[in-house]
Amino acid sequence: MERNRERMAEVREKSRLARELMRLLPGQVRLDEPMKLHTTWRIGGPADLFVEPDGVAGLAQALAFARRENLPVTIIGNGSNLLVKDGGIRGLVVKIGGGFRWLNIQGSRITAGAGTGLARLTGAAKEAGVGGFEFLAGIPGTVGGAVVMNAGAFGKATSDLCASVQLMDETGRLAERPGAALGFGYRTSNLQGSKLIVVAAVFRGTYREPQAIQAEMEDLFNRRKKTQPLGCPSAGSVFQNPPGISAGFLIERAGGKGMRAGDAAVSPVHANFIVNLGNATARDVLKLIEQVKIAVREKYAIELKPEVQIIGED
Template structure:
């Protein structure tokens, strides 16, 4: 157990922004996850730098999350300090040919700002519930585009507490991956390039994307979006459905009846339930068609 002196010191540094034992299920779209020893919601970059430097000098484990829409947090919770980037680090500025957005800005707010400014590029994000930092770490994408395609430059904070920049090339974007998955650093802000586009065309396209999502995804249940990455040339959902696994349940975790690559929480699912279900899916799909499904969702904490 982390020393309570650490909690007291951080609380003194950032009054009102630090909690002990905060349940992570309150911060994940799956509504799953045990307590974090220390939970911090910094209200700006200097707060963030202070907590990162604090964790580094005391050798405390540090986990950064955004909207918590692509993570499975252990039932036992997360050791050390969890930093959530959202409100306070979520400024969005539109320019004539691009947008600058801070790590905690929701993709939906950026897409709305882009539409109002007549800037095209963010339409594909319609319905993706994350914020900029998580979206860049995951290179979130849909409808044939990914967020990395729009990036000009990213401002980051190292785990030692130093600010630095990376170009799009240096970010190493690939299918649901970026260099941050191998070389962890914290996204602070990103500059995106956008083209001019008619506002009503932007609106129309986003409405179409949302309509398709509502028809094909189980949005009325807590989930974390797609569980597995699509294997080359195929779709994970198709393979899982072909294996007859739609509706399969472990506890309150269920393979969605609507979209087989979603695991939904029917009410009281635990991380243990979800992992057991993931194991069954992988085993069956491997046995049936020889494909090893790879997780898209990130597991955080000791499972």
């Protein structure tokens, strides 16, 4: 009885918050939004409040609202490196998407909004004859997600290109920060776990013939097609590579290929990918992550660390 009353009060409070935020940001707010619609794994419980601001001013308003109401804020891009737990996310989820999808090319310098997809960035760089971005082709993230994760492939990383970023802090203040101050490392930056939001990034490439760029992008994309299960929902590599060795190799050698928990399975194509065969839950994926870690620990005494960001509640 008491629990029921509490739940009713929670529902009423959530509806009030949604109504107020909707008044501030019409057309940009959703209540109890299933996060599975916003992750490439197609997994994730509901976000209490979800907003996709239509630009910098809307983002600042959403953050001010969250501060006023004491709501925790979670930032997402394209959700291609996220495992959202089945209980969903409390507070406010802010998607940096359509309102931040723009880019501007001046010589070999490309400035892009944080919601710009990497496919658009690499396509525009190719058209303009700006090389250096080829390795990003085929990574399904946004500019913001790529900076925060220092996304990389084939020996290159976002840090090689990133000259500076524009950041917004939780009070809505904007500041520039040079790439050299972002603490970039292997799939990491000091923006992870901070409350700073990437609003835009400036990249520096080098002049290159568009045909040469196209040829390299095709070659890298074909390599991906051969070695990765691109047709199935996933979040790319689940684990970071331990120093000097590939996590996929370790998992395969430890008998990981074919392991399964519910509808989550270690891909037979690439052992560092866990694919959603249809109705996988975050619980399935977490169970499988544990199984894989145990198998690798027992065979190699190596502790695999997840590369995917695990957020939300059970």
